[in-house]
Amino acid sequence: MNILFIMYDQLRYDYLSCAGHPHLHTPNFDRIAAKGVRFTNAYVQSPICGASRMSFYTGRYASSHGAQWNGYPLRVGEMTLGDHLRDLGMDCWLLGKTHMKADAKGMARLGLSPDSLIGARQADCGFDAWVRDDGLWGTGPDGDYDQKRSPYNEYLKSKGYDGDNPWADYANAGVSNDQIASGWMFMNADKPANIREQDSETPWLTSEAIRFIDVAKMPWCAHVSFIKPHWPYIVPAPYHDMYGPEHILPPVRSLQELKNPHPVLKAYHDTKVAQAFQRDDVRAKVIPAYMGLIKQCDDQLGRLLDHLEATGQMDDTMIVLTSDHGDYLGDHWLGEKDFFHEASVKIPLIICDPRSSADATRGTTCAALVEAIDLAATFVDAAGGEVPDHIIEGRSLMPWINGEGPEDWREFIISEYDYSVTPRADALGVTPRDARMMMVFDGRWKMIHFEGGFRQMLFDLETDPHEINDLGEDTEHFDQIARLYGYLGQWGRRMSQRVTMSDTDIRAARGRSLRRGILPFLVDGSEVAPELTKKYTGSARQKH
């Protein structure tokens, strides 16, 4: 069996018709949901691209792998999905974005060249790169944002788009008065991107995926990782005007949230992006573009699925659809992600296992508390391996997919956010070390703990599903807070770094030294079998 692990970037959990969006029809997502299991309580380990992805790829919490924000290198030697799957005879390929930054210092210390096979995998998060494109190609006064080459920009140039950076000038820009109308600016979000639709990013990567599928040696795991619907929010025709004001859902927000807000939340209210999304005109421009980008993703997903069907590979391929985090779009007076409301931290997750073992659950939903790190475990399990649970902290979802839900499933979700590199750390006067927050969510109660001396926040999603009432200072709920801190403490004490010894290794090591001549704590030797001591009592020796 193959694994087609498709990730969209910044796709909200609720912007799919199978998840209940009233205006955005995504028949191809729905098609997989109808054949698989849709997990309705799936959360990322960090609501930010880089950290979230490193958790997906390692199966480990952000504070376990340490790459806690975009551009924070993943330490050399940290094991990834690719390491685990290759040990099981399954190749592990990358098509698209990882947001991985190599640990260049660590690699140099260990003498690993990025040009070697081992070095390249270390630098590409354990994947073999079919085509790697991280999808953000900026150039400014200080030079290029991303030093790597952009296969997508090369493609555009080959198609006749001019300039150094057609990604910025065509794929992510419209035209206004014969000038580039940059997609960086929300006011341009309603324009069609100045690019033939088939040359835009999502169709391009879909074509790469089809090319890959046609030649790849089975069994493979392919991480097809789209940059969209991530910003810049601009989409080519006809998607740019498929949605209008009547399709924009009202923002989930209340004036109450602006009264005495938590200082860290307040700092996020004050960001440029939040202030933009607090404006109706911005939402009116951006949300239809965002929906158009998703609609394009869905159409291209259909193209890919049709190809799998046409080539007879649908029955051999597990299909996984997910996202690295959501998008506030103005909910809670916020834009982007970076905080722990559902719009940001919850993700779509649909898994279709073609094997008959999964027949019982086709078309169902599963409300178990699922974490992004569960996918690495799931893939290892699906590929026939034993999950190395001393390394991968997630748990396999296969029991859910097979309709045999385990009895002892986790009781809480942890998600983390490290804002040390952001201006919020300065604005709040916290050190890089303290610029961290953690969510504990048990399915009803969601607590956010902040380092740096701030109070906690608390929401009761049963009575307040929109997360409007912050109960963090409410003495009535101190028992819940204490209980959730208990979970956080338990998680903090987890065994995350004993990665060189499995439980099996440990059990096998018990008592071994005794039979290798290490015999401590004998009073007179009669305590152990004679064979263990005879060497030391059997012969006369020269006296020194």
Added chain:
Amino acid sequence: MNILFIMYDQLRYDYLSCAGHPHLHTPNFDRIAAKGVRFTNAYVQSPICGASRMSFYTGRYASSHGAQWNGYPLRVGEMTLGDHLRDLGMDCWLLGKTHMKADAKGMARLGLSPDSLIGARQADCGFDAWVRDDGLWGTGPDGDYDQKRSPYNEYLKSKGYDGDNPWADYANAGVSNDQIASGWMFMNADKPANIREQDSETPWLTSEAIRFIDVAKMPWCAHVSFIKPHWPYIVPAPYHDMYGPEHILPPVRSLQELKNPHPVLKAYHDTKVAQAFQRDDVRAKVIPAYMGLIKQCDDQLGRLLDHLEATGQMDDTMIVLTSDHGDYLGDHWLGEKDFFHEASVKIPLIICDPRSSADATRGTTCAALVEAIDLAATFVDAAGGEVPDHIIEGRSLMPWINGEGPEDWREFIISEYDYSVTPRADALGVTPRDARMMMVFDGRWKMIHFEGGFRQMLFDLETDPHEINDLGEDTEHFDQIARLYGYLGQWGRRMSQRVTMSDTDIRAARGRSLRRGILPFLVDGSEVAPELTKKYTGSARQKH
């Protein structure tokens, strides 16, 4: 300046005359204490050789580096003292024991050969090995305990000691009725080891250290790491009969400790070694040998110090004397280490900095709460470096040594113990994952937390300095317990794996992407300096 980092194995904090032992005179330890600072509240990160040492060498807590018991490999790429000091131009040498096990799987995955310089350092815990000898050379029905060569056994053979393993047959055995009387058996502890005193382990390693000092290129850090006074408890003449019954301190224990003991403590009471040390005849045999071994260590320390003085290097060398953990010797009805009473978890620590900056503190003691991980930070600081505090979790002791105690010193000590590989895990019915315990000690209150559902233990060292009364179930002290759990939670949330980004790196990264053409969240572009956007508005383009 050089750093002479001397470690004794299993040396109790209180078996030195400078620390108050009434019968054991250790003038050479005292000589360094008189010239330096003796830290009277120094604790190991784990009361077991391997885990403790990996914490000394990495400057990181046991659950941060993951090598949580003897023989649990230190993961490849984990940075050590050697990495940090070499970056500062100081070589870092090993003479003696580390108890490091290489992460062979991890090294193979990264293509590192143990024969290469990089591979050898990975396998030797970051040190360059002048002479590595882990000091336990057993052979039994299943073969050799340690697969490496033993330079000490080779030395013994060169001196005419016969057999495959003269370490076991001579250095750690006496003679009785012309037969080997193995030092593994406590009943033989009063016999003189069947070896010329100058050929025994401590003088041998001291000679190696002298050889090293005479040729080493300055500046160096040398970890001279003695196996003694670690068991087997047997010592050559004249040390074997220097101490008698009149020098044995009564055990620190009470019958009260045997009433309703904590289940994990009970499991330790039931071990072979504990039961042996509960016997007066065993203590009568072993403790004089243990004291003799320490006395020999002291004499050899004198020899080394004299050599430094004679060669004029005393003024260029920081001298550090410490141990990897203590030895119960029957206290609390226990033997060995493995638990958190002071006899086990507290260590001697004496540091003499020859520089005039340390003159103000010569001959003083310091009662600050010190952890073993502080040494790595201290050495980096002493060598003129900035402590990489995103990697090294300990803190430099130099402010204390220079008499400028910092205002915000730590409020609590953490020590951990992983008993997953021991028969106690089976006896208690806990999984390898839950076979862990953690101590939190704030200088007065010592709490021990146990994974696996056991209750905590609590001691008040102010009213109960001998740690007899376990208050863990005492409702009167639940506020203290909650406070200490607060510390444990704080520690559990520490940032231990963000090792690829220093605070300086993070501060430097702020805002960088904006000047590299990543311009998200602009409404119309007027929000930023024109130079950041002009590329996108300046020229007409072909319309696609």
